[in-house]
Amino acid sequence: MKKYLLFCGIIFILFSLTFCATTPPPEEEEPAVEEEAPPEEPAPEEPPVVEEKPEPVTDEEIQVVKDQIEKAKRVFAETHSPQLLKKAEDTLDNAVELRESDPDESRRLLSDAEENAKQAYSESVTKIKEIYNRYLAELKEIEEELKGVRADLFAPGEVKKLYEQAQRAQQLYESEKYGEAQKEADGLIASAEDLHERITSAIEEAYESYITKLKDSEQKLKDVEADKFTPEKTEYLYRTATEAQRLFESGEYLEAREKAEEILASADSLYREVETDKKEYQKLKQDAELAIEEAKNVQALNRAPDTMRKASDLYSEGLKEYENYNLKEAQEAMRMAKNSADRARSEAIGQIYDTYLTYLKKMEQKLKDLEADKFAPYGVKRLYERASELDESFRTRDFFTVKKEADELVKEVNNFYDTLSERIRYANILMRDANWLLKDALDVRASRWAPDEIKEAQELLDKGKEAYRGYNLEKSIEFFSKAREKAKDTYYLARRRMREAYYAQFEKTEGELKTVRASKFAPEETAKIYSTAEEIEKLYKKEQYAEAERKAGEALSEANRLITELKEKINRTVRLRREVEIDLEESKRVEAYIWASNEIENATVYYARALEAFRRYNLTESLKNFELAREYSRRAVAIAPRRKAEEETKALMIEVGREIEEASEFTVITEEGEIIKPQLWRGARPKSENPRSDNQEDNQSMLIPSGESDVAVLGDVSTQNLLERAKEQYMKGLEAQEQGDFERAKSYFEEAGRLAYAYKQLTKVKIYSVQKTNCLWKITDRMYNNPFLWPLVWVANMKLIRDPDLIYPGWELIIPER
Structure with a gap:
């Protein structure tokens, strides 16, 4: 804020000195009529002289001291040299307070604060070096202790980390990063002491554990x-x-x-x-x-x-x-x-044993032929257990008792064999029936119409076969029986669903055919589809399901193809109609009925033909006419703006040419009083190309007629340039028009017209000859019926009238348009 006020004061002084500078007075002439001069304004007072103040202390100077204090803190000056650090910080605070009011004193305090910070840094570094030397001695002692407990063997990885940490501390110290070196050394000593304590404790625990285990082993050996x-x-x-x-x-x-x-x-x-x-x-x-x-x-x-x-x-x-x-x-x-x-x-x-062995071999051969050990392992096991019992008993009992029990065992094996063979035969019959029924179900496409049921039947059959291969006879009979029943049910279910699905699909397809009005747009193909549907119904009644399904697939596929084709054609027709209508609406906006009447007429005709063809359900003819209508309507929308721009540009060219021709007929009077005769202009060349006579000049001085006149007009060089620039823009517009760039030509013509209009407006003035007893007040009252507009006349004639209170008879004054 203070800098801003100082800057404003300096600007005010310079402005006052410039304003007070004097200029030479104008020449005095005998006034025609004495007028009362307005009262003179008092001269402005000179501002007081402002003494220059010394520059305030900058942020950079303060930052230097702050950096030095931070440097001392990084070496723990708060601990090693707190008084000097505190003194430096207090001195810095005082310097900051005086930076605006007393910069010199502030700089002196900053110098003292910097010196104190440097002394604090030096003392801290000295003390850190002493502490670091003590750390080195302490580290030597700890190193010897670690060697004593063989730390390099018990914890080589941690010892390696300690040595690496010591190297980092040494590097920090050598690079004068004393604070970081001290922290690293503290951590190193703590880690080394902890490692020594852990190794010592581990050795003692290991020794005690060894003694305990040794005593336990001694006791076990005694036991x-x-x-x-x-x-x-x-x-x-x-x-x-x-x-x-x-x-x-x-x-x-x-x-x-x-x-x-x-x-x-x-x-x-x-x-x-x-x-x-x-x-x-x-x-x-x-x-x-x-x-x-x-x-x-x-x-x-x-x-x-x-x-x-x-x-x-x-x-x-x-x-x-x-x-x-x-x-x-x-x-x-x-x-x-x-x-x-x-x-x-x-x-x-x-x-x-020889007598019993004959019966045992006979029983074993029958069981092997039947594979009884696989189909009925528990029964065979029970027989073998009985044989084993006999094997054990004939060692302790008499021969005749053992023989009797062996005969009973052979008889039991024969009964077991007959029962098992009958069950195996029954299982094979069930498996054969299930396979036949499953094949019938697949023939009627059960995998499509009853996929879950056919899958379940197949799984039951596979489980039965797997159980049979695994010699689980009862399970296989159970699964084969279920598979046979499931396959049978699946066969009838697939037949029913096949027919129902066809009816449902055909009903849906029939609805879609009606939706797209297929009977009208494609009557022959629709009739063929319905005829095929009747044939399919007859095949279903004859239970020729495979042929019926094949024809149903073909009929539905053909119907879907027809529906898709009709939908695409209808959608394309609707889309083309919408596009044509949008283009026709756009043609109205661009007035294509004026600028592209033939195209619009063709587009309208084809649009009407397309609508008529669609009403007669002739999609092909409708699409063809809509495409032609879209082509003509888009062409009309594209060419209408260009034709309109061409006509508008041509009309604008004629209008601006007339404006420039009218402006060229004006007589121009320069500020020096010379009259420039009009040079008539018709387009790109002057109206008269006759060579000038020797005694004729372009700019001819002549007397201005006395009294009021509106024949001659006044214009300075810039006003006259407006007309030349207008002609130049007009010629550029003609070139752009010849090149077919009507937008650019139009912009050139508009600019030429604007410049010609400005020229005409600026030159609409009158000339008034000053008479005795005249003043600007009376002249403006006469010319404008408003004496308060006298500044307009003064400004227009400022090079002639130096003082608006002093005008002389015979002066020719320019009277600008109000």
């Missing part, structure tokens, strides 16, 4: 008596555990960890080995006892005495080896005892 079954391996584990403990205590953590893991793995492996061997021995012992007992049940002591005796001796030997803690030998003895008992049992039952 399985490993010191008795494997004394050498147990002694080795104890020695290795003592060595691992020594490594932990001496600080060799990595080697101690590896040794501890090895001990724990070995102890666990030894425990599992001993426990597995003991369980294996107990299992072998139980198996041997069971085998000896089974052999006794089939009287193996009598039928295989030597083998039974050997089995008993091996069993006793196994018990003795276990008592002496020889697990492997005990296991082997029990295994051999079981094998001997099994051989004794087999020898005992071998005598009666």
Whole structure:
């Protein structure tokens, strides 16, 4: 605001000095009539002189100090040199307050604030360097501690990150980014201390965990008596555990960890080995006892005495080896005892097994021929279970009892075979019937008219076949039965739907044919479609569905083609009619009936013919006439404006030519009083082309007639140029007209007419000769009937009249039009 007021004051002073400058007075002449002069206005007072003030402090000067303060803050001057920083900020605030009122004092304060900020920055940098050196010493101590706990082995990735962080801190320090370097160093120390603490804690936890696991392993080994079954391996584990403990205590953590893991793995492996061997021995012992007992049940002591005796001796030997803690030998003895008992049992039952084997083979062959194990696995399994029961029983029962039960089993197998073969035959019959009915349904296009039902029937048939292939006889019979019934229902449903669909589609198509008036626009084709529909109805009654559907498809396709064709022709006819009507309406707007009457007449005739053809349902003739009508109507709309523009341009050319000819007949008087005779003009050439005489000139000076006159008119050079410019524009219009560019020609003619009109208006003046006792007041009262219009005469004659109160007799004054 202050700058704006200062600028306004300077402008006011310059304006006052210019206004007060004096000019020489005009020459005085003897006045014709004394007039009272208006009272003189008082001279303006000179404005007071304004002293120049010093330039106010700029924002750039203040910003320099602010930047220096920010630089000190970035090195933590608020902490390391708070007093100097506070002093610099206060001094800056004072300088900002005085920047307008006392710029010199403000600049001095800015200099002091900048100096204080620089001192604060220097002190902060010095203290940061001291702190950074302490950080380096502390980092050395932490590095040694990390080496002591082998951090490079336990956490190599984190140690690598710490070294990278240290390098970043060093780079920041070397690039004098002390604040960022201090933050980086603080984070580095905190991360290193945390890593050391975590590694130390992890080592202690690992040692305690090792001790706990070692005690658990020791107890497990005692539970399985490993010191008795494997004394050498147990002694080795104890020695290795003592060595691992020594490594932990001496600080060799990595080697101690590896040794501890090895001990724990070995102890666990030894425990599992001993426990597995003991369980294996107990299992072998139980198996041997069971085998000896089974052999006794089939009287193996009598039928295989030597083998039974050997089995008993091996069993006793196994018990003795276990008592002496020889697990492997005990296991082997029990295994051999079981094998001997099994051989004794087999020898005992071998005598009666041959008789039963004949019946078993006969039963097995019948079941294989029938594939009973696949069609009726549960029944076959039950028979085999009974055979197995007999196999077990004849080892303990007499031969005649076993034979009787075997005969009953063979009889049961024969009954089972007869029943199963009958069910298989029934399943094949159902599958055959379902296939036949499904084929009949497909013949009547059930996949189209009953897709869900035919799909369901096919799925049931496939499920039945799948069940049959999977030897699930009952399921296959169930699915084949359902498939047969579903296929039958689908066959009749497809027939019904086929006929209903045809009727519905034909009814819809018939409605569309009526909508497009096909019987009138295409009577022969429509009659053919109805005739085909009657033939289709007869085929349906004869149940010739395939032929009926084929003809129905052809008839509907032909009907749809006819409907589509008629719709396209009708739509095209309607669209053409709309376009022609729009063009005819547009032709009225552009007055085409005047400028393109032949085209409009042709368009109207073809339009009427097209309407008449459409009323007679002759679409082809209607389309042809509408297209011709559109062609002529668009041609009329296109050429009418051009013809109109051509005629208008021609009329405008004639009118403007007359205007310029009239203006050329005016006599022009220049400001020096010379008279320019009219040079008549007819279009592009003057009216008279006779050569001028030697004593005749274009501009001829002559006396202006006294008194009032409206024969001669006054015009200056610019006024005369209007007429020349009008002629030039007129000639350009003629050229554009010859080139066929009527719009441009019209614009040239309009400009020429405007200039000619302006010339004529500016030259409509009169000449008045001043008489004694005349003044401008009386002259304007006489000429305009209004004495207050005297400034008009003064302005028109300003080069002659220097003072409106002083005019002289004999002056010829220009009287402009009011």
